[in-house]
Structures are given as structure tokens and as C-alpha cells.
Amino acid sequence: MPPTESALDLDPFDDSLSQEERMDHAIQAIKENPKRSQCAVAKFYQVPRATLGTRLKGVKPRAEAHEYQQNLSNAQERVMVEWVKVRARRGVPMSLALLGSYAAHLCGRELGATWPRRFLDRHRDLKLKLTQSLEACRAKALNSKNVNDHFDLLESVIADYNIELEHIWNMDEKGIQLGIGKRMTALVDRDQKSVYSVQSGNRDLITIVEAVSATGRALHSSFIHPGMKRDLRWAENNPDNAR
Template sequence: MQPIEAALESLKSLKPGESPNYTATAKNYGCNRSTLSKRHRRVQGTRAEQYENQRYLTEEQSRTLIAYINKLTARSLPPSNQMLRNFAKEIRHAEKRPGNHWPERWRKRYAKDIMYAYATGIDKGRKAADSAFKYTLYFELMQRKIQEYEVEAEDMYNMDEKGVLLGILQEGKRYFSWRKYEEDGLKQRLQDGNREWITSIGCVCADGTCLSPSLIYQAVSGKIQDTWLQDFDLKEQYCYFTSSPSGWTNDKIGYTWLVNVFNRETKAKARQRYRLLIIDDYS
């Protein structure tokens, strides 16, 4: 037992109404008189109690954060230091985020549950989904349907969207769940969504042509800013611009794209093809 703890135990034996002699007790047990007095009067707690009171997150809140890191690791979205501070702020419902050095102290305390490592490599789960057999089966089925219904190349389109994180992404360390990291080798870092996003929509035809691109900016107001279109030449280029609060597509944007981009441009292309067929017939 430490001297201060022994001195406190001796003070517990005082009779009701008896005043403690902090100086004599401290000298007898070889501890600091001021500390003994504060501890006995409950003005000051133990170092462990002081540390617990000064912690940004309680034990329960930290376990909530660890559970969230495990979930993000399983989704190939290991958080960064900045994200960890954001999550801690939300869990605590605080006005300010913890300091820049808080993540380091926190991860040392929970080193058995989480790890901090570079997000490199390939997601094993995604690699397992890369099946040559499934690809072959898909294209064989596609080919049979094309022949069955006599679908022309100019009538086949493929549309996809791609989210782009504005700014420069550099290799950096992330927080991983130890269990998922060791069992599944989940090391790949996806876009964390913690910055501003812009989504591009592209549509390519099987005949080698493509439709005009579309860009979705992130804007809560739903308006397009002039600065976003500085390098856009209205005379030489055509592009569909819009915005959404998240910077991603939604039902309204998807419908508008079908009407104003896909439907309009494919109809114009079909009319042009029809005119060429007439010219060929007359020639």
C-alpha cells in the first residue's frame, strides 16, 4: 500500500468529533501533508479518479466509438484522426472536438481493440468477388439476349456515376478493428465522405459514342456557383450541371437526367441515323 493510502486508512480510525492531525500523520507515514489533507477532505481525488474526470470520453462512450470503428473497418472505411475526433465530438455531444493529440492518447488506452496503420493493399472481400466464372456467365447470357432480340450496338448504353473527393488524397494512417484487420486483411481505404464531394455521370454507347457528361456539385442551397463554371466553354462544350446537399444523385436528379440528357440526346441520335438511312436508300 502506498504511504498516502496508508495515512488515509489511519485517519479513518478517528473517533467522531476528533480533529485529524494532518502534519503528524503525514510525517508518520512519509507523505505530503497538503495532499493528505485534500484527499481526506475529498477536495482532491486519486490520480486515477482525476484522469477519469479529465477523459474526453467515458468508458461507455469509448466502447461506442470502438464499435463504430469495427463497423467502418468491415465496410472498408477505416477512419482517420480527423474523423475519429469528429466521431468523438458527436458521441459526447460536445461543442468542440478533442485536441490534435487526443487520438494518440486514446488509441494507446485501447490498443487491444484497435490499431493504427497505413491503409494500403486490396480488400480481400472485393478480390473474392472478382470471379472470372461469373463474368463469363454474364457476357454469355448478354450475347444470347442480343442475338435473340436483334439488338443493335447503337441501341445499347451503359451509364455509371463516380464520386470524386475534392482535394488531394495522400496515403495516410487509419484506424482499424484488430479482428477484421487480421481475419480479413481489410486494409483498403475508400473515400471517407468527410470532405466535399462532386459526382460525375457518364453514359457510353456500345457503338463507341457517348452522351454529354453530367456533374453534381454539393450545395445545400441547390444553386450552382459561378466559380464552378469558370473553365466551362458554352460554345465548345455541353454538360449538365446540378447540385444536391450531399453531392450525390437522388430520385429527382436521376429523373431529370433521363429526360434532359439521355432521352434528348438518344432521340437526336436516332433521328440522325434515320436520316442517314433514307439518304442511303435514295443513293
């Protein structure tokens, strides 16, 4: 009989799993119990039965066997995938064109126009999604799931890097400007529900910045004005001693 979901703690119908990841789980299931039917296991994990059989005989996957022919190694592509996800979460997502530019810089040669699309096809845990302006995203973002996800991620980063409270700061900025940025199609993690793009725009902008640490220490407010030189009038009527 095929392995049960509870036995392996795996949902084989998770669309974020690539075929290679499902194949790895299928191989592991057979190795754990050689009496299991290869046909049933292949059906359970939604992988080709013939491919599962050849992989169990030691035949390498195509991507690994032909790695020397690829523009980027498998390790480089995995790093690129994680970098795409990190940028999307930080609000500076990558377009297909930018992905191709990064990859060309990494491998040291020009890549074909279809390379970014083929990269996306190889990594099913990524997808294309239209970005939203940061302000539009903020209007939808305050819900329990997003808040819980944020603090779960924050706690894991603090624990992983042993960050002291005095080094944890919350910074908020408010930009006063005319116009908004255009939407773009960007690469994101398949599990990411929304993606925003932080745009500076090409109009005059005044930015107000405040920062408070986890210990309660607060920096002076900062006002950032456009211009090559400082105007002394900016400091007039300044009870908060903003800078």
C-alpha cells in the first residue's frame, strides 16, 4: 500500500512542491519499506512510475546529469530561488528581466531571452504576480494571519541570530509625494499571497522618519527634504528638535 500522509507528515497535493521534491519523497518511501508498490507510491506522490523505477536504480535526474550544460549550477539556482523570495518579502521583487540580468552577471555571459521563463518552469515554488503599491497593500494587510506570520518570522530571526534587544529597532517612515509607481509583474514565492513594490517615484518627496528600539530608546525624528543644500528655515518652529 502507498504511504499514508500521517506516516510521512507530507501533503502530496501541495502545489508548492516541485516534481523533483515529490520524487525524492517517493524514493524515500520505497527505501523505508521496499515491499511498498512502486506503482501505488508513484500514484500517491503524482510522479511517473517509469521515472521512479529508473531513479531507484541509481539513474540521476536529468537536471543533475546535465548540470555541466547549464548556465548556472543547481546550487546557484537554489540560491537564486531563495534570493527571489527574500526580495519579494522585502518589497523589492524581481521581474523576469532583472532575474535574467542577475543570472547573466553570476555566470559571466549573456543568456537567451527565454532563460528566465525556463528558470520559472524549473522552480514551481515560484510564480509571477502583479505587484501593488505599498499603500494599497497596507490597507489590506492588517489581519490576524498576516500579523501572526510577521511575528513568527521575527521570532525565528531573533532566535537564529541571537539578536539583543538593544539592536532591535522599529522604524517607520511617511513619504509626502505626488504620484504613485506603476505596477509590474514580479517573481515571488508561490505561497506569497500579495506582493508590493516600494517606489520612490520621480516627484519631489519629503520623508519623515522615526525609530524606537525594543528597549524604549527613541531617536530624534528626521525630516528629509529634496535639495542639494540645507535650508536653515527647515529647523524653525521645531519643538521636537527633529533633524
